Amino acid sequence: MLINIGFGNVVSVSRVIAVVAPGSSPMKRMREEAAERGKLVDATQGRKTRAIIVMDSDHIILSALQAETITQRFTVEEK
Numbered sequence: 730m731l732i733n734i735g736f737g738n739v740v741s742v743s744r745v746i747a748v749v750a751p752g753s754s755p756m757k758r759m760r761e762e763a764a765e766r767g768k769l770v771d772a773t774q775g776r777k778t779r780a781i782i783v784m785d786s787d788h789i790i791l792s793a794l795q796a797e798t799i800t801q802r803f804t805v806e807e808k
Contacts, residue, residue: 732802735794738772740782742803747783748796756781763789 731739749756760781763769768788776793783789792799 732799734772734780734782734790734792734799736772736774738792740784740790744785745782745803746785748799748803749781749783750796751778751781751791759783760789760791763787
């Protein structure tokens with residue numbers, strides 16, 4: 730199953746480990762480390778990052794949608 734994370738971008742539900750807010754220092758560090766390893770996917774379309782999605786493949790995906798919005802989409806799709 731796929732979930733829309735904004736602007737027509739989708740991720741596989743079964744591969745998502747966490748959806749977190751980007752504001753804390755550990756999340757900023759995780760984002761920088763993923764960029765250095767070539768594992769960062771920017772799906773914000775140039776907008777402000779409002780959620781970070783951690784995947785089981787060690788990829789980090791940036792989204793312009795709020796973490797709460799993405800989480801709600803997970804629960805709606807499960808029903």
